[in-house]
Amino acid sequence: MFHPNMQSIVEGFSASSVPSWRSWDGMLADVWQVTGASGARGEYVSPHARLFVVLEETMPQSLQLKLDPQDLTATSGRLSYIPPGVRTWSFLGEDVSMRHLDLHVDLQHFGKRLGLPLDCGIPVTPRLMFDNDRILTLARLLAAECIGPGLHNVYGESLATALFVELFQLERPRGDMRGQLSPRRLRVATQYLEEHCLITVRLQELAALVGLSPSYFNSAFKASTGVTPHQWQVKARVEWVKARLHEQTSSLSETATAAGFADQAHMTRVFKQYAGLTPAAWLRGTLL
Known part of the structure; x- marks a missing residue:
């Protein structure tokens, strides 16, 4: 499981309950319900990128997040990307109760998941206290x-991914206008299947x-081939059965077992769906 390993030092803040969280490959989201007294402070740093979102607060704009602990100027906005x-610092101007979301991401894993180039435009500078509906x-x-x-x-996982895509304003790659796999990825996947x-x-x-990610790969594979990975594999299995039948070294039931079908009837149904004929009829046609 992905661990963001964020370090924090807080004074005057306390959690009202145990945080709720969900984790995916390279991403973790946790929701905190906290209270803070006027003058409360915090210091935070993480080896991974983080989006901080104020979901609810009893005193709007009471929390301030800064890059300089001496900067006490008031700013507005519920969102901060770090x-x-x-390293960032927070402070409270008033007593407050709030609920906030921290979404942590391993940028290298994220870029690999989306097939992004190194110069994809993921920001390297912080953006604090802004709004985006x-x-x-x-x-x-x-x-x-x-x-x-x-x-x-x-x-x-899709929500978290979409959130970062919106945050980073990642455009569709020019060479992938229909959300397809790259030729190399498609070749690797189909060969493996x-x-x-x-x-x-x-x-x-x-x-x-x-x-x-599984969800992105599944849609991109279908956009590239017109079928799902499972359908591609079944078609490959039917082609294997054709080769085995042509050799005439095994019975239909033996071939069905070797091909991983439940039984001969199962193989016949699938074979006819993909080849248009039953295995026996197909074999007779090849021998004419």
Whole structure:
């Protein structure tokens, strides 16, 4: 599990409850309910990037986040982006109770997941106390996933990814205008599916092979090929069966077992779906 390893020193703040959190590959979101007295302070630094979002507060704009602990000028905004290794300080001007979201991300893992080039435009400078309605909406949905029982893990992961895409204003790569896989990634994935067509290949395993998240890989693979990874693998399995039938060294039932089908009837249904004929009819046609 990803650990952000953020270091903090706080004075005058206290957590009202244990934080709620969710974690994905290279990302972690946690929601805190805290109280603070006027004059409370904090100091924070992390080896990973972080987005800080004030979700609710009893005294609006009471919390200030700064790059200089001596800077006491008031600013407004619920959102702050802090790049890796940047030290920040917070202070309170009034007593407050608040709920906030911290979203931590390993930028190297994030870039690899999205297939981003090194010069993709991820900011290296902090952006403190700003507002963005779309980011705030996504943050609230993500916070609800952390607090409640939550939906499928892909939902929370997609929210977190979309949040950072919006934050960084990442444009669609010019060479990938339809969200397709690069030729290299497509070649690696299809070759792996064909070589392992007789066994179950998990989507997570295939996505990790090319360094992408399962949800992104699945949609990009279909955009590139017109079919899902599972459908591509089944088609490869049917091609293997064709070769085995042409050799005429095994019975249909033996071939079905070797190909990983439940039985001959299962193989026949799948074969006809992809080849248009039953295995027996296909074999007779090849021998004419």
